[in-house]
Amino acid sequence: MSGDNGDNVWILGAYMTKFGRHTDKDLIDLASESALGAMKDADVTIHDMEVLGCGSLFNAQAGVGQQLQKQIGQTGIPVYNVANACATGATALRTVLLTIKAGEADMGLAVGVEQMGKGGLLGAGGKGDRGRKVYEPSGRYGSVMQVEGVLGTGLMPGVFAQAGMEYAYEHGGVDFEQFAKVAEKNHAHSTLNPLAHYQKQFTLDEVMTAEMMSYPNTLLMCCPNTDGSAAVVLVSEEKLRTLSRDQQKRAVKISASALTTDPWTEHAQVQPDVNTLTRNAAKQAYETAGVSPQDLDLVELHDCFATAELIHYDNLMLCPPGDAGKFIDERGPWRDGQTPVNVSGGLISKGHPIGATGIANVFEVTTHLRGEAGDRQIEGAKVGLTHVIGLGSACAVHILEKAAV
Amino acid sequence: MGKQVPIVDYLVIDDGSPHLAAWESVDSGALYFDRRNADAKGGGTEFRRKKLATTGKVRSFTIVNRGVPGIPVPYVSALVDLDGGGTVKANLTNTPPDPEHVKLGMAVKMTTFPAGTDDDGTEAIAFAFEPAS
Numbered sequence: 001m002s003g004d005n006g007d008n009v010w011i012l013g014a015y016m017t018k019f020g021r022h023t024d025k026d027l028i029d030l031a032s033e034s035a036l037g038a039m040k041d042a043d044v045t046i047h048d049m050e051v052l053g054c055g056s057l058f059n060a061q062a063g064v065g066q067q068l069q070k071q072i073g074q075t076g077i078p079v080y081n082v083a084n085a086c087a088t089g090a091t092a093l094r095t096v097l098l099t100i101k102a103g104e105a106d107m108g109l110a111v112g113v114e115q116m117g118k119g120g121l122l123g124a125g126g127k128g129d130r131g132r133k134v135y136e137p138s139g140r141y142g143s144v145m146q147v148e149g150v151l152g153t154g155l156m157p158g159v160f161a162q163a164g165m166e167y168a169y170e171h172g173g174v175d176f177e178q179f180a181k182v183a184e185k186n187h188a189h190s191t192l193n194p195l196a197h198y199q200k201q202f203t204l205d206e207v208m209t210a211e212m213m214s215y216p217n218t219l220l221m222c223c224p225n226t227d228g229s230a231a232v233v234l235v236s237e238e239k240l241r242t243l244s245r246d247q248q249k250r251a252v253k254i255s256a257s258a259l260t261t262d263p264w265t266e267h268a269q270v271q272p273d274v275n276t277l278t279r280n281a282a283k284q285a286y287e288t289a290g291v292s293p294q295d296l297d298l299v300e301l302h303d304c305f306a307t308a309e310l311i312h313y314d315n316l317m318l319c320p321p322g323d324a325g326k327f328i329d330e331r332g333p334w335r336d337g338q339t340p341v342n343v344s345g346g347l348i349s350k351g352h353p354i355g356a357t358g359i360a361n362v363f364e365v366t367t368h369l370r371g372e373a374g375d376r377q378i379e380g381a382k383v384g385l386t387h388v389i390g391l392g393s394a395c396a397v398h399i400l401e402k403a404a405v
Numbered sequence: 406m407g408k409q410v411p412i413v414d415y416l417v418i419d420d421g422s423p424h425l426a427a428w429e430s431v432d433s434g435a436l437y438f439d440r441r442n443a444d445a446k447g448g449g450t451e452f453r454r455k456k457l458a459t460t461g462k463v464r465s466f467t468i469v470n471r472g473v474p475g476i477p478v479p480y481v482s483a484l485v486d487l488d489g490g491g492t493v494k495a496n497l498t499n500t501p502p503d504p505e506h507v508k509l510g511m512a513v514k515m516t517t518f519p520a521g522t523d524d525d526g527t528e529a530i531a532f533a534f535e536p537a538s
Binding site: 121132133134135137140141142143144145146147148149150151152153155157158161162163165166168169176211212213214215216217264266267269270271 | 410411412413414415435436437438439440445446463464465466467468469470471472473475476479480482483484486492493494495496504509510520521523524525527529531532
């Protein structure tokens with residue numbers, strides 16, 4: 001494990017709202033709840049905050065951080081409004097972390113929030129009807145019409161289905177059933193998490209016979225559109241040492257924070273490569289933290305689709321190369337398995353409010369490391385990893401540790 | 406026959422038999438289908454046009470059952486590694502859209518089809534792949 005050099009950043013407070021459809025609340029209601037909840041959990045107030053990082057992808061230009069301040073405290077501190085695909089929340093967290101590491105602040109608040117509503121399938125884009133139809137080349141591909149469904153699919157269930165099938169092509173030993181087992185596990189895990197959007201268990205057969213969205217992803221293998229927010233209070237180690245014994249005892253150390261984008265790879269010109277940047281982020285994080293994949297007591301990874309979770313077992317090195325199918329067959333990622341993965345229910349059941357997701361998974365791991373996860377507690381958890389990836393692409397990995405300050 | 410245009414500019418329909426063409430970085434050999442400012446692999450700014458093969462192998466696929474309005478489902482979307490270099494995404498046609506018939510690694514060849522006609526009578530020609538045998 002990494003040595004304490006006094007430059008560490010710690011999580012002092014964490015909170016997430018119930019994930020679901022919050023038709024009676026707006027974006028700022030959700031953000032306020034999580035921000036106030038995290039500060040209460042940390043036993044601090046808005047007057048202790050010296051920086052605010054706010055992640056909300058679909059409202060990136062709305063100044064959500066400032067809107068939030070106008071509800072919970074206009075103290076004049078700097079705000080960073082962050083948008084970074086599905087890594088938006090994790091990037092907001094990392095922005096606050098870097099501000100503390102830079103010595104500009106001792107304590108800060110990171111908030112992620114999204115209101116997805118019934119958003120439908122994401123990723124369609126393209127050209128719609130605009131009155132008179134005339135084929136004129138436009139855009140970087142000189143396309144004359146919408147190509148979604150004509151030249152393959154860029155819809156999210158299909159993109160991640162193709163990512164999973166690409167893994168099957170390269171490694172073999174993976175089929176529809178292995179992918180479906182991922183969703184069977186996460187739905188089962190969600191039954192222990194009262195904050196999850198859905199808490200319903202399904203048999204493997206029910207997962208496999210649900211409506212097919214984009215083979216091999218059935219409806220029960222896709223994350224839902226969800227509203228929600230999560231927040232954390234971060235503190236410098238120096239500042240933490242001046243706080244109460246109770247605050248120090250519940251603080252969780254951020255042993256590594258890695259953020260990567262996708263390096264050039266040959267096949268990624270037509271199909272996003274979600275693997276290389278995840279492997280790069282994981283490698284950086286393990287090295288920085290001095291932690292190996294075998295040390296992890298739990299992992300919250302980006303299971304936007306069941307096919308995605310399976311390939312990230314390999315990318316995060318939770319299994320030997322090419323063995324992701326075997327890993328799920330042997331129940332390695334179940335809560336009583338070798339390395340519990342997504343004991344929160346994951347994005348598949350807990351939900352995926354994009355801006356909140358990268359902080360919600362930090363909340364989950366933090367709660368286990370504190371021993372406060374109730375029925376879903378992974379007993380004796382000391383080290384955990386969080387992972388998010390957004391297409392475009394951006395990937396964040398954090399390693400958290402229960403440690404004495 | 407009215408005027409025909411390719412659905413995207415990397416489909417070439419007016420220079421011999423239909424084929425795909427990529428921008429190849431002179432420095433790194435990286436292939437791109439889009440208009441380039443520079444080479445994202447090596448950083449160079451010189452490119453040449455490269456004609457790609459019309460045959461290849463399926464490296465991945467999905468069968469889309471819920472798609473965008475106006476596009477009949479189910480259909481197969483596939484990533485195809487072209488013989489001699491280049492990977493492209495397209496629909497897989499002339500095969501039943503089910504996992505019993507569509508296989509990873511299967512050999513395919515390119516085909517073209519009319520994807521629509523605009524108000525001036527111009528036909529957009531698209532490409533797809535079909536089993537090679």
